[in-house]
Amino acid sequence: MMTQLVGLWESVQDFIHTGGNVLYVVAVVLFIMWFLMLERYWYVSAVFPKIKKDIIVRWDARADTTSWYAHKIRDTWISEATNDLDQRMLLIKTLVAMCPLVGLLGTVTGMIAVFDIMATQGTGNPRTMAAGISMATIPTMAGMVAALSGLFFSSRLETKVKREKADLVDSLPHH
Numbered sequence: 681m682m683t684q685l686v687g688l689w690e691s692v693q694d695f696i697h698t699g700g701n702v703l704y705v706v707a708v709v710l711f712i713m714w715f716l717m718l719e720r721y722w723y724v725s726a727v728f729p730k731i732k733k734d735i736i737v738r739w740d741a742r743a744d745t746t747s748w749y750a751h752k753i754r755d756t757w758i759s760e761a762t763n764d765l766d767q768r769m770l771l772i773k774t775l776v777a778m779c780p781l782v783g784l785l786g787t788v789t790g791m792i793a794v795f796d797i798m799a800t801q802g803t804g805n806p807r808t809m810a811a812g813i814s815m816a817t818i819p820t821m822a823g824m825v826a827a828l829s830g831l832f833f834s835s836r837l838e839t840k841v842k843r844e845k846a847d848l849v850d851s852l853p854h855h
Contacts, residue, residue, distance in 0.1 A: 698811075699818030700793075702786030706819060709782055710826040713775035716768050717833050724840050728765060732848050735761060739852045746854075754852050761848055765841045772837070776830040783823020790816025 696703045735757050744750045794812035 695818070698814050699822060700786055700789060700815040702782065702789055702819040703822055706779065706782050706786070706822045706826055709775055709778055710830075713772060713779070713826070713830050716772050716775070717830065717837060720768055720772065720837055721840075723767075724765065724837070724844060728761075728844060731761060731764070732844070732851065735848065736851050751854065754854075758845075758849055758852065762845050765844055769834075769838060769841065772830070772834050776827055776834050779827035779830065780820075780823045783820040783826075786819020786823070787816045790814070790819070 739745065739754060739757070742750060742753075745754075790812050793815055797812055
């Protein structure tokens with residue numbers, strides 16, 4: 681088991697060495713993105729149902745649910761709950777969109793390395809040029825994979841948030 685972990689760690693280090701330091705940036709963006717998505721999923725699945733239940737109980741306990749004032753209170757509660765649901769969703773979408781762009785930064789730095797090698801050593805050494813080309817393609821691939829992993833989950837999360845908003849509105853009837 682330990683040798684497998686050591687082998688896995690060495691493979692990751694080789695991958696990062698081949699892809700360049702931009703892979704660290706991709707990893708940080710990926711970590712933050714997934715941390716925020718998991719936090720939002722936990723909020724929507726575990727915390728918000730209790731908040732929604734509390735709002736419904738408070739609304740049902742009101743003697744007045746038909747006046748203009750009552751409707752403004754209802755709208756305020758819905759608005760506050762909606763704001764809480766929407767927290768960090770824009771940041772998550774931004775991080776998903778940033779992943780390929782950070783990968784493209786790796787492409788640019790890798791191509792600069794290739795051109796630097798060509799300028800100093802000429803085009804006669806394909807092995808040194810191949811390292812720069814690897815440094816150019818691996819971060820792009822890593823950024824795309826990171827974005828794809830976040831795209832599916834964030835769209836599912838967004839659908840869940842929209843459903844919860846609609847469910848809350850439907851649970852607080854106008855009289």
